[in-house]
Amino acid sequence: MDAPAPTSAVHVDENLDEHVYNSVHRLRADAWSSLEEATRRLATLPRASGARADLDARVEELLDLLGPIESCWASPGRAALDELRSLHRTGERRKLMERTEELGRAGSGGAPETVDGQDPDPRPVFEVLLVDEVTPDEERSLRARLRELRRRDDEFAYELVVVDSFEDAVIASLVNVRLQAVVIGRRFADRSRHDLRMLRRFFDGTADDGGETNSFGHRVQRLGARLAAIRPELDLYLLADGSVEALAGFVDRRFARVFHTRDGLLELHLSILEGVGRRFRAPFFAALEAHSRRPTGVFHALPISRGSSVAGSPWLPEMTRFYGMNTFLAETSATSGGLDSLLDPTGPLREAQELAAQTFGAQQTYFVTNGTSTANKIVVQALVRPGDIVLVDRNCHKSHHYGLVLAGAHVVYLDSYPLDAYGMYGAVPVEEIKRKLLEFRKAGTLHRVRMLMLTNCTFDGVVYHPARVMEECLALHPDLAFLWDEAWFAFARFHPVYRPRTAMAAAGTLRERFRDPAYRARCAEQRRELGQEPDDDTLLTTRLLPDPDRARVRVYATQSTHKTLTSLRQGSMIHVHDQDFHRRAAETFREAYMTHTSTSPSYQILASLDLGRRQAALEGFGLVRKQVEQGGLLRDAVEDHPLLSRYLHFLTTPELIPARYRSSGVEQPLRAGQAAMARAWEEDEFVLDPTRATLSIGATGIDGDTFKHEHLMNRHGVQINKSTRNTLLFMTNIGTTRSTVAYLIETLVRLVRGLEDDADARGPREQAAHRRRVAELTSASVPLPDFSAFHPAFRPGDDGRGGATPEGDMRAAFYLAYDDAACEYLSAGEAAAALAAGRELVSATFVTPYPPGFPVLVPGQVVSAEVLAYMAALDTREIHGYHPDQGYRVFTEEAIRAHEGVAARAATPV
Template sequence: MQSMDDYYSAVQLRNDHWSTLKEATAALARDPNGERAKALSDKIEDIFDSLALVEGYWAFPGLQVFDRVRRQYNHKSYDDLAFTVQRILRALTTGAYRRRLIPLERDSVDVEEHEDEATQSLEARSLAKPYFEVMVVDNLNEHQEQWLKNNFAKLRRPEDPFHYEIVTVPSLKDALIGVLFNHNIQAIIVRPGLVLDSQVELELLKRYISQASSVDNLNALEPENYGPELCRLIAQVRPELDAYLVTERSVEEIAGLDLGICRRVFYNQEDFSELHLNILRGVQSRYNTPFFTALVEYSKQPTGVFHAMPISRGKSITRSHWIQDMGAFYGPNIFMAETSATSGGLDSLLEPHGPIKEAQELASRAFGSKQTFFATNGTSTCNKIVVQALVRPGDIVLVDRDCHKSHHYGMVLAGAQVVYLDSYPLNEYSMYGAVPLREIKHQLLQLKEQGKLDRVRMLLLTNCTFDGIVYNVERMMEECLAIKPDLVFLWDEAWFAFARFGPIYRHRTAMNAANTLRAKFRSESHAIAYEAQQKALAGADLETLLNTRLIPPPNARVRAYATQSTHKTLTSLRQGSMIHVNDQDFKGEAEASFHEAYMTHTSTSPNYQIIASLDVGRRQVELEGFEFVQRQVEAAMSMRRAISTHPKLKKYFKVLTSGDMIPEEHRESGVTSHYNPEQGWTDIWDCWQNDEFVLDATRVTLAVGGTGWDGDTFKTKILMDKYGIQINKTSRNTVLFMTNIGTTRSSIAYLIEVLVEIANDLDDLLDDASMMERRGFEKRVSNLMHELPPLPDFSRFHDGFRTDDATSEGDIRSAFFLAYDENNCDYLELDGSVKAAMESGQEVVSASFIIPYPPGFPILVPGQVVSKEILEFMRALDVSEIHGYRPDLGLRVFTQDALKQQLKANAARLKMNAERYKIT
């Protein structure tokens, strides 16, 4: 049997142990006196001991049933034992316990025993009452616990919209463990009898405790503070839950406390009826989907359509003789809900006042923002909306160069002066990491020294990156605000929407960091620390400032925006995205311009199905986001462990670790991997708390150069064409597997099977290979793993697009539109005329964006000087897709005459500005 250390989470341990217990008890029942009986008994006892540590945190089967199972074993009732375990496992696997009472007596009949929730029709499943569990925290004996459960059971009514069961735990620490283990929990009742410590001693649980607690010394708490402190701690771990506090303290004492997620306080003794109604009401508030509900109701109305969209109500399809297959494929409801109307209970996305407005407000609550806006044409548009709303022509914007192309085009539209930031390179794998904080501070301090800080408007970064590098968002914002106290932050979280619902991940999201900083800046301790640092740093040089963790002034303004591709990592139809805003100056400064930018880029005919899916996706993450993200992480961790420990796979593949993808100077914790075959699982809480960069566990980057195939070939010819496995990110020698909230353990198992088959095929191929064939294979591997062109840094903008030589910002807009006139452009061949022009002393300047896939970032932007390093990198590329490059013509560049004219025009413009503002 696998040991505790083989499991990343208690949920995996529990599921697998019940499955193993079924097999062992069935074998023992078949032959109780056989040769294997002693080994089976030892195995069963070990499983019982492991399950006993965690089973009390779930309502089903519950400790009473679990104790009954152990008694059946102790009394050697092996047939009864095997039957009970089989039925429990079946109920856990199919989810049947969520729908009905599970009979466990051997002579009982369960007509639905073989009914799997996943096999039911969507219509049948939608009619079932959703199930959840309520955790009661109180140190109760067995009789008190049964009395409490009976009181709640009496209150159930057929008309209740939901069904719930009670699970009890005795202590504050058990409650924290419970909400992290049990994804079914939606509400917590904290009673005055709770104690502090748990009786459970397990390393796995200690990791969860360290994640949950932010109190320096829980043991110093007074017993009367256990309840309020628990409500506050749970708010940090699972803020979407509801808590109800039963207390014996006076109103005056309780009023000034931070009660976290507590929705209501009951004094002296709880009213079971009121508790029941409050529990249902609290869950209902998260279950509500205003726009989806309105759209469903609209689809049921008899309506005469005398406006646009012949497809509305499906009329153009049902009346057709030629496109009935479309109607059959999609079904009728999608057409019944199609409309361009904003009446009849619906709403306008551009000017929401009804259900869309309510849906956006609920999304704001779920994601921790102050305002949230829906988008139906992807995060590319969201990025342009935010940039246009916040950036004025001439503003300086700091941008990571390897960000999504929508940001670069946004800079063109806004007329920004762009300072491109270089991420640290991972030359060995032909990919970039992220932009070090030191680099950003250096650019800001340099701009400050040149008197340009007032023109600096925004810092734009991708979090997390496509490859899974995650910033320390709070620290990044804090130190940048220490230099520029009103800096606006745009965090592109296109691939990170799920992070809000993972306790570890949440701390590195833009909205969480903004809320934390707003609270911190208001504290007296922060003001004292700021004043002390200002005295210590008086007259400090640049190097000292770069090496110091800077503290922003208490009056710094927190201005954070996050754009998220909901459809990429959560449940939404394609192009469903959100903009989250946490900007202290939004109402006073940005609201009007944001509204105009939103109007500019948002269609007047948005897809209502996408909006409805965003609404429902929000409902899902508030009620089961924790569960799904937990499973997603577990799936990725299982993949890591399976590949890292398989002897066949280690021969050709390597799972890239934090140590491979994040340089040591950015990993203060010293953590190098999520899993190490020698040491087992790594406690990643410390690195997620402190390191400058961490690696998102849900993304598994696999080095495939050892197979002799480059990343693109391995993706297309092997994974896609041969095995039907879809991925979309590769580098020269890697492929990226991204788990999501829909990834199953079966999917992981299939992937491992495929990789093993590929490894076996390679073994057979090399066994039969001639000496020359082996040399050819080894050369291909060497070219992919060792002889890689270094990734080039951003060179510089041509002087015709710059204000001076002191700082690096450039006018990308002028360069972009200068290229509209074909007389200003020419084409030069990479292997001939480009090199010749550079060797003759000419400055070769790109007239377009040049974006090779992979790696997928611009290696040249309009107005950028082509450097020797960039030319060598482009010549070494062996990818078939380079956006902006014409293989038949060459590289599009500005003519020398066009550059001379641009220099003159730029000099005249700078002179005019200097005279206008009396700048010498």
């Protein structure tokens, strides 16, 4: 991740002298824009102008600035800068201006650059990094030989970027988003021979070579490992002389192939094209596209197929006009004739899912066409049997709660740390999870705890450390399965800083760690230090290491591809890294998948998932890098604006993550520089996603719901994710542009100026009311309620002697509520009076305010005074499960007593 705030400014344009660049990509783009402006002014300046010397110096300064950056790229690249320097020094000002504009478009991803005066290549063009010490003549010869190998029918074309050191290679992989392959050559230095001070400031510590060694094989391995950690999608090749046969047996699986320098160039060229072609394949989309072109006779379902029911209709002309005929040509009920069945894929759909698994680092991947809500239910039903205990974050998506009801799980709700000042929760601390596991161990029922379910990252951008969570849990319960809801985190796989905090990457890390002899030694040492029977307090405060011989890595992740990557609405994926999958879960997973998946899935959604996977595999790194950059731009634009910053403030890491969960000690990871930020993301229990920006709006005197709907969405068409009483959540995505950010800032400025105009018109009474409203919104409201407890009638772990475990049979409560006679409605006032009189109220339904979107009550939960106080203080317009004209739906006292009797009889041994 580019450092969100380096320590010193880089001056690009005289109008930007005070700006601190936080991205080398922004710096590059703005430097080219500034160079275009400088050369344009120079070309139109009279020869006698006294400003000419200053502009000449400006052009040289910008060329020098771009030099180390363009060394990482083939286009425009170093040769293009040399050409511009030559034109500048020979005084060809008009040609300099024109050529700068051409090259600037190529560098910004616009029109492709011409090569040797030829027309731009219409095929997709990517870049290949060669790491080798070659002379200029050798480099020119190599480029020429590779161009000679091109064929007219090649699907792609590529250009070469040549660097000669470990450091240059790592920096190029971080800078150049067009790279698709790396070829490591015969010799390369450890440190760069170029002046990289400017680039090192963005990537401090990242490009260190990791130590000296004279062994070519070890240096290649080390560089390959570093590049694979940064960009795992890159194809790695080794080009060497000497005994390549021996090298082929030495290098690890990160390298696709090894070639000899004298006779391997053609095979290298073909391998590069084949490697990119493999990722470019979209087998199911191709099959669907081919099907749409075939003449067919439909004697099956789906009248809309081929547009038959709409093409000639005088009453539906807008369907064809709006959607286009391709939509209908691709609609079919067929699962053969080149297509495939989602429920039993054997052809292109199966291949598409296998490609997705490779792209996302999973062992298996399954496409889901009705959203992550269904994906969550599939995983729960596949792994959880009735009566199994499941630990789950109470603030998770509602699909988890309903999935647990359907599965008949006994539920233990985990409390996240609260952020009362902003009306939101953070995430569940690992200590809270361990405490619950230890309760079950003490009760002798730990073996019944089947699964832990957490949301990563949370709605508000709090990111877990999945490897740490799973490691510590497996130390206490080696057979625990994990479901990570990554509905909003699918993009994270494609950025080197985010990737380790994804479920699939963490699962792979644990598998490798458990095989490492050094880890085994540390684990054995910890067992000796802890002794045979460590007390619970010691276990809670110790970073536990699981026994690698007992721990099983069983990890599932559900992702809404449509939310953060490219897919049609409801396109989701399930990723599996379960080392026991085929032995213990494959059949039950298949049945669960059959249960929840439609037999008539949308082929359009499936094809979009296939294409979205292709895009992520080929350009995910560049798109996510841009997404992160836009998040930084948005924060800076508000915080640096003299007017906006008086009313609006983006919440920082210390405001959203308490210090006790940030062991790195980095107060502001988003502004601390690359090395400090990387340390925080590696060490801290929780970190903050830079693409989520929570805006505190209390100082405006407008509540979040009103600000979101009336001011942003209705008046200006600005869509945002969620709000609380005094915050708004803005999210950047892979489609966010600088123009989009600029429009938001323009909108916010207009709104704030309107507030100031309103303030001028207020009388004393209105001013006092406004001040009271601001005071309410900028101070903590009623505390967020923790989960109270399940009523004993719905607690199968309650032994009646104070030895209860906290799980609840939510399914029993859910279906008991189907009997209207077992329920009654109490108004808020009646509920409060009943509690004051000593009655235990038990919720018969889910009660979920939007926002924040988590249930404050679930079926079978005891209604607490804290919940009632929280509900009374809410100013949200939408509350699911609560009817203002009727009140809370609760069980009658008679129904609770009757159910207690039934439960007692069921628990009595025969």
